[in-house]
Amino acid sequence: MSMVDRLAERDAERRAMARTRFWRGAAWAVGGAAVAVAVGWLAFFSPLLALDPARVTVSGEGTTIDVGEVRDEIVPERGVPLPRLDTVALRERVLGLSGVKDVRIMRDWPRGLTVELTSREPVVAVPDGGAYALLDEDAVRVGTVASPTDVPVVSAPLSDDARSRAALFAALDVMAALPPGLAGKVASVTADTQDDVRTRLDDGTAVVWGSGDRLELKARVVTTLRKAEPDARVIDVSSPDLPVTR
Known part of the structure; x- marks a missing residue:
């Protein structure tokens, strides 16, 4: 070749x-x-990953959220494949429901969702006409009852003016700062102004807190004085460095 x-x-x-x-x-x-x-x-597009409302798990509803309403917001998404499901928009709709403080929505493959709710739980009741408004720690109204049984009554103005809101938030700050052993003994709260918060305990003892400043120290002083002077009917910790009992 x-x-x-x-x-x-x-x-x-x-x-x-x-x-x-x-x-x-x-x-x-x-x-x-x-x-x-x-x-x-x-x-x-496949039905293999389509949302099935029967496979949705809801938790954390507490005492203020209607789980049925939560599920009603999810049902319209039936049949939508999980990768296409707009969980951001769904979360916004659930957040708009009464009693919902926060919500976390996670895809539960292949066809479900896990919905973890944070509910707004009432911490005080405020007189409102002939009834009582139930408020959470953020002063958000979560319900109305004829007579509160599980939360203390706060005698504070229930209006939107700055002075009234300041007094109400001062009362809520005091309640939030109380240790469990003391919080469970509060029968009522008064807050004419933000600098004059007072509580009455279930044994009749009156506690004068003053403003919402230095609440952690004030709570410790109250706990100590109740042990040191069990017969005291009034405990004034508005100035916690110089508390007064009588």
């Missing part, structure tokens, strides 16, 4: 190998595209 023939043969082999690589690459590309289409269809 001449030199020219050998060069021609090698050139033909190179072209054949190039064609083989081309078609092999094309086959891989087509196969990859087909797989991508299949995966996309499975994720975004």
Whole structure:
């Protein structure tokens, strides 16, 4: 075989190998595209990942959230594949429900959701006409009752003017700062102004807190004085460095 023939043969082999690589690459590309289409269809359109409301778990409703209302917000999403489900919009709708302080929504593959609620729990009751408004720690109204039984009554103005809101928040600050052993003994709270918060305990003892400043120290002083002077009927810790009992 001449030199020219050998060069021609090698050139033909190179072209054949190039064609083989081309078609092999094309086959891989087509196969990859087909797989991508299949995966996309499975994720975004297949009923295999479609939300089933029966597989939704709701927790943390507390005493103020209607779980039925939460589920009513989820039912319209029935059949939507989980990858396409707009959990941000769903969260906003649930946050708009009464009693919901916060909510966390997580996809529970393949067809469910886990909904973790944080409820607004009443901590005080404030007289409102012939009834009582139940307020949480942020002074958000979470209900109305004829007669409160499980929370102390706060005698404070229930209006939106700055002075009234300041007095109400001062009372809530005092309640939030109380240790459990003391908080459970509070029967009523008064707050004519933000600097004159007072509580009455279930044994009749009156505690004068003054403002909402230095509440942690004030609570410790009250606890100490109740042990040191159990017969004291009034404990004034408005100035916690110089408390007064009588």
